[in-house]
Amino acid sequence: MRVMLFTFLCLLLNNISLAKDIYVSRNGNDTYQGTKEKPFATLKRAQIAVRSIKGAVVVYIRGGTYYLTAPIIFTDKDSREEGAAVSYTAYPGEKVVISGGVPLKLKWENYLNGIKRARVNQNIEFDQLFAGGSQQRMARYPNYNPKIRFFGGYAEDVMSPEKIKQWKNPEGGFIHALHKHEWGGYQYKILGKDDKGGLKLEGGFQNNRQMGMHDKYRFAENIFEELDTVGEWYYNKSDRLLYYYPLNNTDLNNTLIEVPQLKSIFEFRGSASNPVKNISIEGLELKHTLRTFMETKEPLLRSDWTIYRGGAVIMEGAEHCEIKNCLLNTVGGNAVFMSNYNRYNKVSGCQIAYAGASGVCFVGDPKAVRSPVFEYNQFISFNQLDTARGPKTNNYPADCRVENTLMYGLGQVEKQIAGVEISMAMDITVSHNTIYDVPRAGINVSEGTWGGHNIEYNDVFNTVLESGDHGAFNSWGRDRYWHPDYAVMSDIVKRNPELITADVVKTITLHDNRFRCDHGWDIDLDDGSGNYHIYNNVCLNGGLKLREGFYRTVENNIIINNSFHPHVWFNNSGDIFRNNIVTRGYFPIRITDWGKQVDFNLFPDHEALAEAQKAGTDLHSVAGDPEFVNPVNGDYRVEKSSPALQLGFKNFRMDEFGVTSPALKAIAHRVNIPALTEVKERGQQIYEFLGAKIKDLNTLGERSATGMAEETGVLILEVPQSSILYGKILPNDVILKLNELPVRNRKDLLKIQMGLQYKSEANIDLFRNQSMKKIIIPLIN
Structure with a gap:
């Protein structure tokens, strides 16, 4: 009896000592013990075994392709205590593919x-x-x-x-x-x-x-x-x-x-009260998931997005979980999706290639938003607004990260996507990622709720390849106070300035990134994006745009072959643009109040500087050669003799953009560094039509400011009271037809007008506030 008891105890201790390393092999069997010599055959069997083991566990998966018949779902039964995490990882030196096909x-x-x-x-x-x-x-x-x-x-x-x-x-x-x-x-x-x-x-x-x-x-x-x-x-x-x-x-x-056959491969399914904790997936290739574009239906508040809450990896109700050094290869929809409550989760060292939709999404619960609305033109009147600050619940991602991850070829199926998408979240860090070859933004922030994001050291280029009016970095700020009608919104914020940061309660920081967009802006803060601090960024082509919005400090940035695009600002916006290097004159649209400070910037020439000073900005700014150290190779630090330094500009490092791991750096494409051009901007030609000031709509900025689908038509700049069009046509209207004849430019407009010389009135089709309008105008006083 003593001999049998001794033998049993030895076997028990031996099993415990081996239990902290579990093995899975295609040549295994689920009736085995899960040892290196007797591995399991499936991840599901390993998952069940891990539940009964205390302490830290590594599940080693031997080389080969594992075809799942159902996703691996981690619940509270799989949750691990601190110091007792479990890692599902490829066996060293062996390639492991987990397939949903x-x-x-x-x-x-x-x-x-x-x-x-x-x-x-x-x-x-x-x-x-x-x-x-x-x-x-x-x-x-x-x-x-x-x-x-x-x-x-x-x-x-x-x-x-x-x-x-x-x-x-x-x-x-x-x-x-x-x-x-x-x-x-x-x-x-x-x-x-x-x-x-x-x-x-x-x-x-x-x-x-x-x-x-x-x-x-x-x-x-x-x-x-x-x-x-x-x-x-x-x-x-x-x-x-x-x-x-x-x-x-x-x-x-x-x-x-x-x-x-499957929509997802790994799912983390917990809740805020009972989260899944301390599980990591490491070194695996995940592939063969279904396309999900016919399930992309949920609107993300008033952004332009709808979303499918899913991906090859789904996290909901997870804490301290990580996707590490994995390849997400040609998955059909989103690659990684953190939905609703998530804390301290991380995507790191991964490669996300040719996904059908987005790379990594952080999306919270609309029920956590105060007074949520779900379409651009929807609005809740002030007397019905919940005016309390911040979120209503904790059901959203916060303190999560995506870092050192290479993303490219995304949006193979869906086009309203991003490398990193953030909506209804707080304190998300996006750091040292390389993102390129995407149809829309590389990084997108859908609205202000609830800010605190830190977007740093990313290299984002070849963006907006299959869309328009967007940026390599894009954001909207259509928070609860925002209204699509300029006059209404202006009145709201004038009377209730505390609402401006009621949703974006923490400043969003954008620093030490390099952006390039050839079909839009490098940095595009659109439709009321507010409470941003933007510094130490290099914009390689598309410039930097601020539309509407409040409390944005933009300082110490370098804008190559482009400039600052302020669009449609409100009085007392609190915006600051200082200590930046621009290489063109500004491109303002509908600016009557220049915010808190626009000054101490370096301009390319005296003509551009004089134009800015004429508008009432840049009293202390200067013009001159920035004296970049090595612009041919993308080193835009300035020499000690640069006039930019005298204005307060400070050099920052040019070798820290993008992924950091040697393996990812070796395969990542490199951004195309532009040749510096010295073309001076020609003045825009302004003409008169029935007493109003007009011009051809022919710039991307004008297209964005008006909401036009393309650069065509005649843009109304000013309608003085002396014009017979006063009260009928407004600044920023775009004339597209006159008496049913198409108006592509000023020449079309004036030619058609000449043919109406014996008529007393005519019809005009114009574009205003995102919709077409037909009005009757007098042709004679």
Whole structure:
């Protein structure tokens, strides 16, 4: 008996000593003990084993691909105490892939014109297809061409009766389109044809600024008749037949075919009162998740976004959890999504490549917001506002981080996305990330709730590639006090200035970043973004824009080949722009009050400086050569003799932008450093029309300020009381038609006016406050 007891105790102690390292292998068995010699076969079995172990645990996953039939869900049962964390990690030196897909064994046969066909026996979902590890494209019109900016190819006639007539049964196909103003995009599922031969569509909810799809930038996919080029595929669901057009001489019978089936791979599911704690995922490749664009429906307050609360990794109700050194590879939707209550979680050292939507999202609960509204034009009157400061609950992400992470090729499907998206969150740190090749912003802050974010040392470029009127860094500030009508909002903040920071209770800091945007602004603070401190940033191309908003201090920044774009400021905004180096004159639009201070800046020439001083700013600013140390290689520190230093500018480091780990730095693309140009800005030509001052709308700034979809039409600058248009047309209106004839520029306007010399009045179609208006104007006094 004593011998048996002694043997049992030895076995028990031996198991405990081995238990802190658990092993999983494709060659394992879930009836084994989970040791290195006898590993488990599945992550689920390892998860169950970890629950009964005290102390810190490492789950080593041996090399290979693990196909999940369901996501791994961590609940409060998996929560770990401080000092007793669990890490699910790849075994050193071995590649581990966790797949949300299934591999298919198919018997292929010839079909037509190089297309192959195979019967699928499993009842599975066909949303994407990977052949030999590479993602293939659904049959689409027009065919994909990476050289084309929007969608890799678009066709204006994609919904024409002539084109639809060519499709025998388009049910199950999709229409993808840009927003009419290029503010993100829309997706629609084709339900079939209607009685008139058009398409019956479901969708269009993927954007929170409902203006309809773009007339030109759109394409169709998952249409059998469009299967006509190498790399395309189509699945006939009713016949369970898969059609694929491979490269010549491809041995499909020996090519691995994988099809995603899951929306997520890892889920952390806790709550504020009972969070999941101290779990990390490390060194794994996560891939093969479903596209989720038809579930992108939830509006993010009054931003332009709707969102799907999900991703390859979902965290909700988690604390001190981390995704570390992982590759999130071509996932169908968002890569990592922190939803509602999250604290002290981190994404670090990761690579996020070619995601269908965003990289890392931090999104709180709208019920935590005081007086929330959910569309640009919605507004709650002041007497109904909850005027208390800050959030109502703690159900939002706070004190979380994304750092040292490389993100590129995002937004493969959805276009209203970002590398990092922040909404209804507080104290989020975005540090040392490299983000490029994205259709919209690299980093986006959807509204002021609740501020405190620290955005630092990021390298963000090749942004706004498939959209418009946006920035490499973009923010909106459509908080509870904000109103889309300038006059109404001006009155609100004049009477209730405490509301300005009632939502953005903590200052948002943007420092030591490098931004480049070739289709918008490098830094774009739009629609009331307030309570920002912006310093030590390098803007390489698009300049820096501040629209509406309050309490923004912009200092010690360097703006290359561009300048400062102040748009539509309010009286007593409290804005400060000082100690900056600009290389063009300012580009103000509708500025009557220049805030708290605009001074001590370095201008490129005396003409630009004189223009600013004429407007009442920059009394102590100077013009001259900044004397950059090595601008050809992107070193914009200034020499000791630079006049910028005399104004208060201080040098900051130019070698700390972006990812820090050697492995990520080795594969990251590098930003294109621009050549410094010395082109002086030509004065804008201002003309007269019926006593009003006008000009051609021909700049990105004017397009943004007016909300126009493109740079066309005639912009109204001023309507004095002496003009017969006074009281009918307002500054910032855009004339697009006169007497039903299109007005593209001033020449069109005056030519049409000359043809109306015997008429007493005419119709004008103009664009005002994001909508079209038709008015009647007199042509004679």
